[in-house]
Amino acid sequence: MEKKTLVRLNAAEVAALLLRADLRILDARDEAMFDKEHIAGAIRLDGANLEAILFGTPKQRPVLIYCYHGSASVQYARIFTDFGFSEVYDLFGGYDAWRAHHAAAPGMPTTPVPSPGLALWMSEQGYAGSDVDATIVTMANRSTPLMQAARLGDAGIAAELIACGAALGPTNSDGNNALWLACFSGNVQVVDLLVAKGIAIDNQNDNGATCLMYAASAGKSEVVERLLAAGADTSLKSLDDFTALDMAANIDCLRLLRKASLRQPEHA
Secondary structure, X not given: OOOOOEEEEOHHHHXXXXXXXXXXXXXXXXXXXXXXXXXXXXXXXXXXXXXXXXXXXXXXXXXXXXXXXXXXXXXXXHHHHHOOOOOEEEXXXXXXXXXXXXXXXXXXXXXXXXXXXXXXXXXXXXXXXXOOOXXXXXXXXXXXXXXXXXXXXXXXXXXXXXXXXXXXXXXXXXXXXXXXXXXXXXXXHHHHHHHHOOOOOOOOOOOOOOHHHHHHHOOOHHHHHHHHHOOOOOXXXXXXXXXXXXXXXXXXXXXXXXXXXXXXXXXX
């Protein structure tokens, strides 16, 4: 098996790397410095959320890690490399080098901090601070702000959270991602937004159920239609060996799924 290696980049090279839309950016500095300023789209990385990020990020997704001066980020980068990530990058010289480069080259991406309106919304929902990937400790299902916005069907808040770097990969204690919560709310704007941003449309929760299965079982035909148009897999089965077609709760969902099932090859 080919051994993965991390790549150290200078600030100018990182500026070019940031053009990649699928890049995951991780900031290993403390919360106060992160809140003050950070690279656009970054989320905080520390020992408390390391495992969640490792398991919540597809290993084929490129990852950039930086810290203050480039020491801690190397250690984290090696963990990601050892865990099997195919592209791991470290910012040589850390945020200090990035700040110096940004000062010399105005126009580099800057901090997308939550607006006052978003910060107020997060506070009202029980999230402390400005971490857009926080979870509420007292909330049994470990919902992130994006999951909460999706559950409430608030497309505007969901869009701003994503613009501020909210991760699409996390799942709650049931194994459901934000798309499942959007399907629960029935807001197709949020469904379309999450799909367009690249959320895992065929994520299977702890029972093996997908968003398509849920929407079909709930009779949400408009959501089913959106998911199918986005390429949701009709052949996947739950732990009870049921497909979305088996779970269809009304004639509209049944017709949509039958038609889609004829177009998609069945998995072996």
